[in-house]
Amino acid sequence: MESSSIMEQAVKIDSTYCGECINCITVCPFEAVTLNKDKNQVEIDPEKCQACGICYGSCPSGAISSAYYDIRALLEQVKNGLESGRSALAVTCRGSAPEPEELAEIAGVGSPDDLINILLPCVGRVPGEFYLKAISEGVQKIAVVPCGTDYCRFGKGSIVAIAKALMLKNLINQFGYDRNAIIIQPNEIKIDINPYKCIGCGNCEYVCPKDAPYLVSPGVAEVHDEKCMGCGRCISVCPAFAINLKGSDYKSISNLIGTLSGSTADKPSLLVFCCSWCEYDALDAPITYEDVDVKFIALPCSGRVDELHVLEAYQRGFDGVLVVSCKDSSCRFAEDGTAAETKDKVRKIKKKLDSMAVGGERLDICLTYPNYIRQFEPQLRVFADGIKKLGKTQL
Amino acid sequence: MIIVEQKPLEEILGYLKPYKKVLVVGCDGCTQPPRSLREAKSMAMQVEMGSKLEKKDITAKATTLVKQCCKDSVAGLGEMLEGVEAIVSMACGAGVQTLAEAFHPLPVFPAQNTMFIGSAEHNQGDLVEKCQACGDCLLGYTGGICPVALCAKGLMNGPCGGCYQGKCEVTKEVTDDQGNVTTIQNDCAWFMIYERLRDQGRLDLFKTYRPMRDARVSSSPRSIKWA
Amino acid sequence: METKAFSNLMKAIMDGKFVYTGELEPHKTADITDVVEWATTLKNTGKIVAANVTDNPQSMASISSLAASYVIQRDSGLEVVYQLRCSDRSRMALFSDLLGASMLGLRNVLSLTGDHPATGDAPQSKPVFDLDSAQLVELVHNMVYEKKDYAGNEIHGPDIQLNVGGVANPGLDPVEPEVIKVARKAHAGADFIQTQVIFEVEAALNFLDMLAEYTDVPVLMGIFPPRSYGQASFFDKFVTGVTVPKDLLDTFKKFKEIEDKAKRKEKVDEYNITYFVDFIKEIRKKKNSAGCHIMAVGYPDVIAPIITGAEGK
Numbered sequence: 030m031e032s033s034s035i036m037e038q039a040v041k042i043d044s045t046y047c048g049e050c051i052n053c054i055t056v057c058p059f060e061a062v063t064l065n066k067d068k069n070q071v072e073i074d075p076e077k078c079q080a081c082g083i084c085y086g087s088c089p090s091g092a093i094s095s096a097y098y099d100i101r102a103l104l105e106q107v108k109n110g111l112e113s114g115r116s117a118l119a120v121t122c123r124g125s126a127p128e129p130e131e132l133a134e135i136a137g138v139g140s141p142d143d144l145i146n147i148l149l150p151c152v153g154r155v156p157g158e159f160y161l162k163a164i165s166e167g168v169q170k171i172a173v174v175p176c177g178t179d180y181c182r183f184g185k186g187s188i189v190a191i192a193k194a195l196m197l198k199n200l201i202n203q204f205g206y207d208r209n210a211i212i213i214q215p216n217e218i219k220i221d222i223n224p225y226k227c228i229g230c231g232n233c234e235y236v237c238p239k240d241a242p243y244l245v246s247p248g249v250a251e252v253h254d255e256k257c258m259g260c261g262r263c264i265s266v267c268p269a270f271a272i273n274l275k276g277s278d279y280k281s282i283s284n285l286i287g288t289l290s291g292s293t294a295d296k297p298s299l300l301v302f303c304c305s306w307c308e309y310d311a312l313d314a315p316i317t318y319e320d321v322d323v324k325f326i327a328l329p330c331s332g333r334v335d336e337l338h339v340l341e342a343y344q345r346g347f348d349g350v351l352v353v354s355c356k357d358s359s360c361r362f363a364e365d366g367t368a369a370e371t372k373d374k375v376r377k378i379k380k381k382l383d384s385m386a387v388g389g390e391r392l393d394i395c396l397t398y399p400n401y402i403r404q405f406e407p408q409l410r411v412f413a414d415g416i417k418k419l420g421k422t423q424l
Numbered sequence: 425m426i427i428v429e430q431k432p433l434e435e436i437l438g439y440l441k442p443y444k445k446v447l448v449v450g451c452d453g454c455t456q457p458p459r460s461l462r463e464a465k466s467m468a469m470q471v472e473m474g475s476k477l478e479k480k481d482i483t484a485k486a487t488t489l490v491k492q493c494c495k496d497s498v499a500g501l502g503e504m505l506e507g508v509e510a511i512v513s514m515a516c517g518a519g520v521q522t523l524a525e526a527f528h529p530l531p532v533f534p535a536q537n538t539m540f541i542g543s544a545e546h547n548q549g550d551l552v553e554k555c556q557a558c559g560d561c562l563l564g565y566t567g568g569i570c571p572v573a574l575c576a577k578g579l580m581n582g583p584c585g586g587c588y589q590g591k592c593e594v595t596k597e598v599t600d601d602q603g604n605v606t607t608i609q610n611d612c613a614w615f616m617i618y619e620r621l622r623d624q625g626r627l628d629l630f631k632t633y634r635p636m637r638d639a640r641v642s643s644s645p646r647s648i649k650w651a
Numbered sequence: 652m653e654t655k656a657f658s659n660l661m662k663a664i665m666d667g668k669f670v671y672t673g674e675l676e677p678h679k680t681a682d683i684t685d686v687v688e689w690a691t692t693l694k695n696t697g698k699i700v701a702a703n704v705t706d707n708p709q710s711m712a713s714i715s716s717l718a719a720s721y722v723i724q725r726d727s728g729l730e731v732v733y734q735l736r737c738s739d740r741s742r743m744a745l746f747s748d749l750l751g752a753s754m755l756g757l758r759n760v761l762s763l764t765g766d767h768p769a770t771g772d773a774p775q776s777k778p779v780f781d782l783d784s785a786q787l788v789e790l791v792h793n794m795v796y797e798k799k800d801y802a803g804n805e806i807h808g809p810d811i812q813l814n815v816g817g818v819a820n821p822g823l824d825p826v827e828p829e830v831i832k833v834a835r836k837a838h839a840g841a842d843f844i845q846t847q848v849i850f851e852v853e854a855a856l857n858f859l860d861m862l863a864e865y866t867d868v869p870v871l872m873g874i875f876p877p878r879s880y881g882q883a884s885f886f887d888k889f890v891t892g893v894t895v896p897k898d899l900l901d902t903f904k905k906f907k908e909i910e911d912k913a914k915r916k917e918k919v920d921e922y923n924i925t926y927f928v929d930f931i932k933e934i935r936k937k938k939n940s941a942g943c944h945i946m947a948v949g950y951p952d953v954i955a956p957i958i959t960g961a962e963g964k
Contacts, residue, residue, distance in 0.1 A: 633838050
């Protein structure tokens with residue numbers, strides 16, 4: 030599935046407000062922001078931009094705009110939360126989000142219900158101003174939960190987030206607040222391998238883009254912890270279900286499919302396996318259609334798409350499955366991208382579906398760039414129409 | 425490792441026509457690609473969904489064994505077999521036969537074609553043949569490159585006249601699962617042997633004439649006394 | 652061990668003569684009249700001492716080379732070199748065919764590995780390769796000199812009278828592994844070596860020199876006077892290890908422009924004669940160079956002039 034609509038950038042710069050402070054150039058992990066000396070203006074190269082938003086969070090003059098997680102939208106969330114009686118705020122990277130209970134403990138509140146939980150791709154994108162405004166709105170405590178500095182999928186996001194939070198701690202202290210009103214607690218979600226289940230096949234070692242797992246005698250895999258970036262590709266090929274990754278292991282996703290498959294009696298239903306690093310809008314506020322039921326499951330990477338889960342989706346009553354993957358250069362894990370591999374995986378499953386009572390046309394892959402907005406929905410609609418035409422499966 | 429390739433689902437469903445309760449048994453042993461619990465689960469789902477095409481309703485459970493070719497360990501299937509009318513084995517031919525013998529009269533069907541003994545060329549994602557289990561290992565004379573498995577003619581005194589610039593005269597057409605056909609020209613095993621021995625300063629081995637082999641060591645069926 | 656000469660070919664070689672052999676190719680048919688005719692033509696040149704009868708060349712099965720060899724030798728009077736490949740026969744079949752050959756009065760056998768069936772017209776066929784060409788040479792050698800079969804069992808009755816040759820491809824790149832392999836064949840008992848076609852005289856001389864370092868087995872260098880540009884470029888492009896010099900190709904390309912067929916042929920013949928007379932004159936300077944194997948199937952006109960030219964001083 031290829032997108033055809035006009036490409037609109039997610040992160041843009043308005044030179045009328047830009048003071049050429051070059052903060053954005055310094056923080057951009059992808060060398061996408063440059064100073065055009067001829068025009069004396071700062072520019073963003075849409076081909077290099079990965080829409081991490083770190084420049085947005087670092088711009089002192091509001092010249093940079095972001096289609097996702099704009100400060101007004103974030104503050105809106107805070108206000109709503111405060112109105113519903115929540116007093117603490119957690120700002121968490123979706124790449125390493127702790128369980129709700131764990132998060133409540135980090136923030137020092139009794140229950141997850143006391144938390145206004147803001148989950149976003151990279152905490153580094155949040156402007157300092159946001160934290161101050163949140164405090165001034167009445168937030169008592171802020172837990173800043175970025176990834177560990179070496180675990181940031183955008184390279185510099187975590188460092189920027191931590192530096193910003195440290196500075197704010199001092200700042201609020203000078204204003205008379207408790208410095209501990211801001212808590213910084215980096216988190217990482219990495220795989221672990223159960224040596225009692227591992228059969229030592231080496232599949233994980235083969236597929237890992239970071240060379241994290243490795244085989245040791247007598248035939249079990251271990252992990253170079255520091256190398257694992259949590260994409261979960263290995264889990265989708267582990268023959269023995271020996272690899273665990275919090276929230277993305279076989280059972281968790283399997284259970285989720287079961288839960289999501291509940292309400293699909295009369296209309297065709299779709300399940301979308303979506304990479305967490307693109308289509309943020311769709312993941313935060315899932316798209317709904319009148320005529321087709323659409324459910325989303327966020328994966329740490331499209332490489333985590335699992336043949337078993339796809340087959341299970343049909344068995345549980347879904348009529349179509351769509352896999353959303355970042356286009357090559359946008360992959361947060363593999364230099365040469367995951368899309369090609371995922372495409373291959375999808376193609377192989379399609380072939381199997383053809384010889385079952387499902388049909389390969391009920392599975393597709395959709396490639397998107399996170400740095401261009403509004404690319405996904407039209408593709409989803411086309412796929413949904415296709416499934417609508419096919420109707421329910423024979424299962 | 426023993427290289428296997430899954431049979432078309434149609435063939436497997438064909439075997440299962442008379443049955444409704446099936447057990448798919450994976451093998452944690454030496455099959456490559458691995459055919460353990462994951463693959464058994466997938467096969468079970470494929471069988472279940474595939475059977476619907478024929479308006480049938482097969483129930484397929486999945487389990488796995490450490491080594492299907494080990495008579496003692498297959499007994500562990502025990503309870504899993506309750507009510508089961510047929511077994512689908514994900515193992516190599518040795519595993520299938522061990523199950524078939526152990527659980528006779530329960531029918532056991534192969535889900536794989538057993539291809540060869542080989543290794544994984546990870547950079548290309550290919551599995552390639554390395555050994556024909558000929559029973560008379562020559563690798564000590566040939567620089568660790570097997571002319572039995574890697575020379576198309578299995579020559580003892582190569583290379584033949586079909587070797588040019590290190591390539592074999594034999595090409596094979598490989599069709600991938602998308603139907604694309606690529607022609608692969610193999611490397612000449614004897615040329616590789618020559619290069620390796622030359623680089624190791626052991627060309628004397630290459631100069632040695634190798635007499636006719638005794639084919640009895642590779643004549644089936646073979647068995648050896650182990651214990 | 653003293654080499655015994657059973658064939659006229661081997662006798663001539665051992666007498667130190669520079670010999671010429673030709674090529675005969677039976678087809679996928681039960682009729683070999685045309686091949687016998689060609690053998691008669693070769694015989695009538697008076698300069699060809701023997702001719703090879705091919706065995707399923709390019710792995711396309713044709714009439715049995717044993718049967719064809721016998722009939723050709725009987726009907727044309729030209730001595731044959733019975734070719735035998737390992738692709739299609741186990742050691743037992745090879746051995747029994749060799750007994751038959753000796754009985755039928757065939758005196759030369761040429762051992763070949765043979766093309767892989769996958770390269771021929773029946774890629775579905777199961778390749779045999781129980782033996783390779785060096786081992787087949789050894790089998791013949793043991794039959795002749797030890798009166799033993801493949802397993803060391805005794806052969807009863809009359810002595811086996813066969814001279815066995817091996818083949819070589821001197822144009823291979825790199826040529827060293829080929830040279831070593833040919834040396835192994837000599838070691839296994841090859842009486843002579845016939846080579847694949849070669850056009851480049853430098854490569855031919857180099858091969859002879861390299862081989863001489865290992866063995867003094869006599870070599871008959873293979874040549875092929877092409878009848879047309881198409882034929883020459885076919886060899887250049889498709890025959891493993893054969894490179895046709897650019898000069899020759901260019902000249903033949905120019906000949907294509909000559910419209911008058913007879914004139915064109917005259918030019919081609921003239922070129923071939925000059926080219927190969929020079930070629931042979933060069934190679935026969937080498938001590939282990941024992942002759943030429945001229946593979947000019949269906950092109951008799953140049954054979955006699957080439958040989959006469961090469962024999963003149």
